[in-house]
Amino acid sequence: MDHPTIFSQLTELFRDVFVDSALVLTPDATADDIPGWDSMTHITLVAAAEYRFGLKFRIVEIEELTNVGDFVSLIERKTCDARDQIK
Amino acid sequence: MRRPSSIVMARLVRAMTIWRIPGRRNHIENRSNREDIRMIFNSYVFLFGYLPIVLTGTFLLARIGATAAHIWLILMSLAFYAAWNAAYLPLLLGSIVFNYAVAIHMTRTGSDANRLWLLRLAVTANLGLLGYYKYTGFFLENINTAMSTEYTWQALILPLGISFYTFQQLTLLADIGAGRIKNIRFRDFLLFVTFFPHLIAGPIVHHREMMPQFQKADYRLNLENLAVGLVLLSIGLFKKAVLADGIADHVTPIFQDAASGKPITLVFAWAASVGFTLQMYFDFSGYSEMALGLARMVGIKLPMNFNSPLKALSIIDYWSRWHITLTRFLTAYVYNPIALALTRRRVARGKQGLAGPRTTWRAFMAIVALPTLATMFLSGLWHGAGNQYLIFGLLHGVALVVNHAWRLARPWFWPDTAHYQRITWPVAWLLTFLVGTLALTWFHAASVAAGANIVMGMAGSHGFAPSAMIGPDDADLSVLAGHGGELITFYLWIAVLLGIALIPPNTLEVMRSWQPAITMPAAAPRRPGFTLSPRWAFSTAVLAVAGVLSLGRVSEFLYWQF
Numbered sequence: 001m002d003h004p005t006i007f008s009q010l011t012e013l014f015r016d017v018f019v020d021s022a023l024v025l026t027p028d029a030t031a032d033d034i035p036g037w038d039s040m041t042h043i044t045l046v047a048a049a050e051y052r053f054g055l056k057f058r059i060v061e062i063e064e065l066t067n068v069g070d071f072v073s074l075i076e077r078k079t080c081d082a083r084d085q086i087k
Numbered sequence: 088m089r090r091p092s093s094i095v096m097a098r099l100v101r102a103m104t105i106w107r108i109p110g111r112r113n114h115i116e117n118r119s120n121r122e123d124i125r126m127i128f129n130s131y132v133f134l135f136g137y138l139p140i141v142l143t144g145t146f147l148l149a150r151i152g153a154t155a156a157h158i159w160l161i162l163m164s165l166a167f168y169a170a171w172n173a174a175y176l177p178l179l180l181g182s183i184v185f186n187y188a189v190a191i192h193m194t195r196t197g198s199d200a201n202r203l204w205l206l207r208l209a210v211t212a213n214l215g216l217l218g219y220y221k222y223t224g225f226f227l228e229n230i231n232t233a234m235s236t237e238y239t240w241q242a243l244i245l246p247l248g249i250s251f252y253t254f255q256q257l258t259l260l261a262d263i264g265a266g267r268i269k270n271i272r273f274r275d276f277l278l279f280v281t282f283f284p285h286l287i288a289g290p291i292v293h294h295r296e297m298m299p300q301f302q303k304a305d306y307r308l309n310l311e312n313l314a315v316g317l318v319l320l321s322i323g324l325f326k327k328a329v330l331a332d333g334i335a336d337h338v339t340p341i342f343q344d345a346a347s348g349k350p351i352t353l354v355f356a357w358a359a360s361v362g363f364t365l366q367m368y369f370d371f372s373g374y375s376e377m378a379l380g381l382a383r384m385v386g387i388k389l390p391m392n393f394n395s396p397l398k399a400l401s402i403i404d405y406w407s408r409w410h411i412t413l414t415r416f417l418t419a420y421v422y423n424p425i426a427l428a429l430t431r432r433r434v435a436r437g438k439q440g441l442a443g444p445r446t447t448w449r450a451f452m453a454i455v456a457l458p459t460l461a462t463m464f465l466s467g468l469w470h471g472a473g474n475q476y477l478i479f480g481l482l483h484g485v486a487l488v489v490n491h492a493w494r495l496a497r498p499w500f501w502p503d504t505a506h507y508q509r510i511t512w513p514v515a516w517l518l519t520f521l522v523g524t525l526a527l528t529w530f531h532a533a534s535v536a537a538g539a540n541i542v543m544g545m546a547g548s549h550g551f552a553p554s555a556m557i558g559p560d561d562a563d564l565s566v567l568a569g570h571g572g573e574l575i576t577f578y579l580w581i582a583v584l585l586g587i588a589l590i591p592p593n594t595l596e597v598m599r600s601w602q603p604a605i606t607m608p609a610a611a612p613r614r615p616g617f618t619l620s621p622r623w624a625f626s627t628a629v630l631a632v633a634g635v636l637s638l639g640r641v642s643e644f645l646y647w648q649f
Contacts, residue, residue, distance in 0.1 A: 019445055032609065035504070038403065039418055040426070040455050040491055044440035047430035060265040062427070063419040 001053070001079045006072050013048050014068075017041060027069035045071075053079060126170040128377045129327050131638060137167065138381070141283075142313075145385050149306040156306035157278060160385065164281040168247065175246040179281070185212065186256040187276050193263045194270050206264040213253050220245055225472030248287040250469065254416055255280055259294050261420065268294060275301055284381040288374060290392040290412035296605055297387075304386045312386050314619055315601045319380030321627045322594050324634035326373030330584055331366050332637060337577040338362040338531075345540040346533035353551045356544030358577050360528040364520075365584040367527055368397060371410065376594055379603055391595055391604040397588040400508075400515040402486045402522055403494075409523075411606075417462055426458040446495050455491045460484040470530065475538045479530040486522045 011025045018036050031037040037045075046062050049071070055078045065071050126133050141163045148155040169176045189209040193202050230236060259279065262268050271294075279297055280286070341359035345351050351359065375392040382389045396409035406414045430440055430453070439450055460481070467480015501507045508515075525542065532538030543549060591597075596608050598617040617623055 017440065036494075038494075039422070043423060043426040043430050044454060047427060047434045048440060050431065051434045057427075058265045059419065059424050059427070060261050060267065062423050063415070 001076065003072060003076060006053075006075050006079075009052060010049065010068070010072060010075070013045070013052060017045055017048060025068045027072065028067055030067045049075065055079060126167065128374065128381070129324060129634075129638060131635075134324075134635065134638075137163075137170075142384060145306050146308040149308075153305050156385075157274060157301065160283075160306075161274060161277045161281060164278070164283040164286060167283040168281065168286060171247045178246050178249075179252060182213070182216065182252065182256070183277060183280055185209075186260065186280075187271075187273060190260060190263055190271055190276065193260065194268065199266070202264055202266070206260055209260050210257060213257055217249060217253050220249055222468075222472050229474075251289050251291065252280055252286065254291050255285075257420070258291065258416065262294050271298075282382070282387070284378040284387075285389060288371075288378075289410075290375065290378065290390050291416050292390060292412070296390060300387050306385055309386055311601075311619070313384050315598070315603060316380045316382075316384035317631075318598070318617065318623070318627045319376050319383060319594065319603055321380075321631035321634060323373045323376030323378075323380060325630040326369045326376065328373075328634040328637040330587070331368075331370035331373055334362050334366045334369070334577075334580045334584060337573070337580060338366050342531055342533070342537070342541070345544075346537040348536070348540070350549035351541050351544035352549050353544055353547050354574065356541045356549070358574065358581065359541055360524050360545060361581055361585075362577060363531045364397075364524045364527045365581060365588065367531070368393075368588060369584065383603065388602065388605045391606045391608070393593075394595065394608045395588070395593045397520065397523070397585075398516075399519050399523075400512055402483065402490045402519055405519055405523055406483075406487070413466075417466055421465055422458050422462040425461055426454055429453045429457065451492065451495065456488045459487050459491070463487065474535045475529045475532045478535065478538065479526045482522065482526045482529065486526075 007025070007027075011023070014025055014034070015021050015023045018034065018041070023034070026033075031042070042062070042065070046057055046065070050056055053075050055075070057074070057078075061074060065074060126137060128134075141160070144159050144163065145156045148159045165176065165179075168179060186209060189205055193205045196202055196205070259268070259271075259276075263271075275298060278301055279292075279294065282297075285292060338359055341351060341355050342363070345359070372393040378392075379389050390412055392411050394408040394411065396405050399405035399408050433440060433450065433453060439447060440454060463480045463484030464477065465480070466483070467476045467478070470476045470479065497507065498504070525545075528541050528545075529538040532541065540549075593608065595603055596616070599607060600616055
């Protein structure tokens with residue numbers, strides 16, 4: 001899956017979780033920029049992303065996801081890894 | 088504070104020769120029967136003996152090469168540990184060798200499954216060791232009470248810093264388990280665990296924070312690092328030796344009275360409770376700043392551990408400012424796994440997760456309440472083997488759950504967040520402060536009964552004023568009961584310390600441009616901060632001298648018992 005696709009799907013996912021259909025994500029947006037993004041909603045975001053993209057995050061990866069860009073790159077890397085393994 | 092220099096010298100000499108200290112609390116007193124010797128940050132022997140030797144050695148050896156200085160720091164860190172109780176050095180080394188062996192096997196194995204298996208083995212072994220030393224007595228005691236049995240046990244001396252070096256190694260193994268660390272040298276591993284500024288009481292650091300620094304550092308004398316380090320050390324020492332130990336003199340007798348069963352009246356109960364909150368804050372924040380300073384002198388930065396927690400406007404905010412690296416550890420390795428497992432189950436069954444104000448009751452219970460309570464329960468248990476610590480943990484757990492529920496529900500009836508915050512912040516602050524204070528009262532109480540004594544006193548059940556305790560028949564007057572003047576002094580201490588904790592920017596904010604910690608407070612300072620100028624040199628020197636002159640009675644840091 002390519003970067004823009006992940007980004008747009010993630011935006012949709014954020015909009016669902018934060019119940020804000022007008023939410024616009026930028027790559028360097030952090031928890032400070034998005035009201036309601038705390039350690040609790042973070043877990044919901046992670047679980048929702050796992051479900052949507054069909055992958056599993058590791059515990060140590062979760063705490064490092066501090067901004068939207070990290071989120072996108074991690075998903076990108078993990079979907080690539082999964083594809084490589086299939087090959 | 089003004090003393091003739093001869094007395095100061097005499098005290099200095101005495102302190103250099105006698106550096107045993109009596110325990111402060113009942114379960115430490117059990118331990119002080121042993122001939123243990125303590126070389127702690129706020130002791131003459133550390134500041135004027137150990138530290139100059141470590142620094143001189145490091146800077147001189149760095150001329151030969153960074154490796155020599157690196158090895159010197161490891162040896163001196165082990166010596167620092169051994170100075171407390173050499174008998175426990177083999178335990179520390181054993182723990183390191185075992186964990187390093189596991190770490191190496193984990194990096195070499197090709198399969199994820201093997202790595203996970205090794206990680207589980209190591210987690211079990213580490214927590215088993217920690218549990219054995221911390222909880223054997225506690226569990227037998229509770230079993231005895233519950234089952235009317237009479238198991239006896241040999242009181243164990245808790246090895247200094249065992250919680251911290253255990254957690255430290257677990258974070259590293261977790262990183263390897265995630266495949267993030269490909270190889271690790273033994274001496275890097277050794278320094279990562281034993282580095283004396285954080286060995287005993289944190290901050291709990293990550294591989295990614297420390298290893299690049301250890302590898303890049305040349306350990307040579309750098310005047311800027313030395314100056315910044317000294318300033319942090321001086322401020323930390325002042326906080327500990329002057330402020331925390333100063334107010335402790337007033338706090339401790341009341342907690343002792345509470346433990347011995349004397350009913351604590353309202354004015355004393357509140358003073359003890361708020362007073363201890365301030366003592367704990369200045370003690371641990373002072374320790375953390377000393378740790379930052381010590382590491383910085385040899386060119387290493389540690390993460391921020393405190394960020395003015397008493398300024399917090401919610402209990403969620405409080406935990407993101409108080410003992411930050413422990414919060415980070417518990418969130419990552421306790422809260423997240425539990426919450427994620429529960430959320431995954433919900434998502435897989437097509438159920439809703441958190442959805443702002445539309446979050447369902449069940450989702451809230453599963454995703455927020457349950458993992459939060461479990462985490463804070465474990466945090467309480469970790470802080471001490473005693474039921475009063477469980478009350479401390481659960482109080483915070485419940486407060487956090489209420490805080491989260493309120494955050495989700497509040498927009499329903501007060502949608503304008505900015506307006507809400509502008510109007511309600513004093514209430515928010517007071518509520519947060521009260522929860523923190525109440526929880527710390529249990530934390531410091533010798534037992535559940537002693538904690539209940541003070542908390543009931545705060546509620547007014549034991550009368551209002553000290554006069555209730557001064558009866559003509561009462562021959563056994565409380566140390567405090569007859570001293571109205573002491574009570575006034577105590578309240579003055581509280582007012583001044585509260586002012587320092589609440590009003591000015593904190594040390595890290597003032598020193599922002601010198602990057603005193605790896606992670607820094609978010610807010611930018613309003614006024615010009617610390618500069619390498621005569622004015623700041625003088626102020627720092629005043630703090631340092633005041634700190635050193637208050638060292639006559641060496642008292643250990645509250646967090647060194649974990």
